[in-house]
Amino acid sequence: MSKTPLESKIETYLKDQIKGIGGLCYKFKSAVNGVPDQIVIYNKAIHLVEVKRPGERPRANQEHIHAQIAKQGVTVYTVDTTNAVDVFIKTVLGAKQKSKSRSKQKGVVMQSITQFKHIDE
Template structure:
């Protein structure tokens, strides 16, 4: 079974391969922030990575709602296929 780290590493490679920038996101003292920030052609995406089948924790769900109140979506990705699709959609402007 793939781990969250496997999915996160693969996601980073896909974003970089597409020509984007993929940064680890940390916010000291604030729980539940997404794992990664992907930047591509002036657009910024926040992404929570999970192992296959895993759902966000309560603090992560709460943070996602806070982001949404500010007009920002947090994407949740839990498979390599979803990572590939995200990178493709990001590249063609379909997100």
């Protein structure tokens, strides 16, 4: 059995932390394969978030869709650890978490949040 947390554990942590700061977090199910799986609404803004298990990257079809979204001027964030969720909340949402009820993840290196942004050429 792997000690790597399941994607669902990180997804639950994201939802709990967003709720804790007064935001909304909804699972998004699209007919289009590759669309980000979470919609975070906080402080009059909507953010698209892809959740992965630690060290996992978006699949090729997800990267393609994320890049298409980025070309429309919307950033897609990918988080793969609870630490990355914390960084997203602090740096992207500009919010301070009240309490963190997560357990320590030994052996998991914090990965920065992946952002797909459109860059004008």
